[in-house]
Amino acid sequence: MSRGRKLFGHDRGLGVRWVVGADEAGRGCLAGPLVAGAVLFDLERIGPREVRALGALDDSKRHTAEERERLFGVVLRIAVRVVAVSRCVEGLDGRGLHVTNLEALSTAAGRVARPGALCLIDGFRVPDNGHEQRAVVGGDGRSAAIAAASIVAKVTRDRFMHRAAQRLPxxxxxxxxxxxxxxxxxxxxxxxxxxxxxxxxxxxxxxxxxxxxxx
Structure with a gap:
């Protein structure tokens, strides 16, 4: 069984059609923004072909940069909605890392969710955004939706940092x-x-x- 198929099995086992995953990138950095990614999957529209396309899906940290870029494109094609929410350094310093992280995850999940969706958040319960939520410890290695969100967050943030390197070499x-x-x-x-x-x-x-x- 492929890793992606196992992760989609977890999400199907929740008994809902609409699954949101949310995860962040950059929480432990010394520099740069924090980015929260979120995706919405319609599990009724994800069949064997889509699962095969995301067969390598896993926690973004387990992939090379090239693999993440490839998976990012597949996630954009298969997910119903995708969003990345960035929080700048000034905001992190002013509000604090933990508070900002929870707010960004909640906002990202809320932007892609639709009525009846279950929001799966990697590791945390977040401020209410009007949708049912569930914290999943180690979620980027357990849930397809959260793993996809981790890819979105990581790729988005890495692209920003590559651009920053050109300006601040x-x-x-x-x-x-x-x-x-x-x-x-x-x-x-x-x-x-x-x-x-x-x-x-x-x-x-x-x-x-x-x-x-x-x-």
């Missing part, structure tokens, strides 16, 4: 996507923090670097 955002890798921390020590860095995060790489460096 000193920090290598196209290599680490804003995560706190050793190379990224070295770049911060050398060049300071950029406009995309989250000032509210506590990191040893930020010591003495309170002002943005010139790009």
């Amino acid at each position: 000193h920090w290598g955002f196209d290599q680490h996507m804003g995560y706190g890798t050793p190379a990224h921390q070295d770049a911060i020590r050398t060049h300071g923090v950029s406009e995309l860095h989250r000032r509210s995060f506590r990191s040893v790489a930020y010591e003495g670097l309170l002002e943005p460096a010139a790009s």
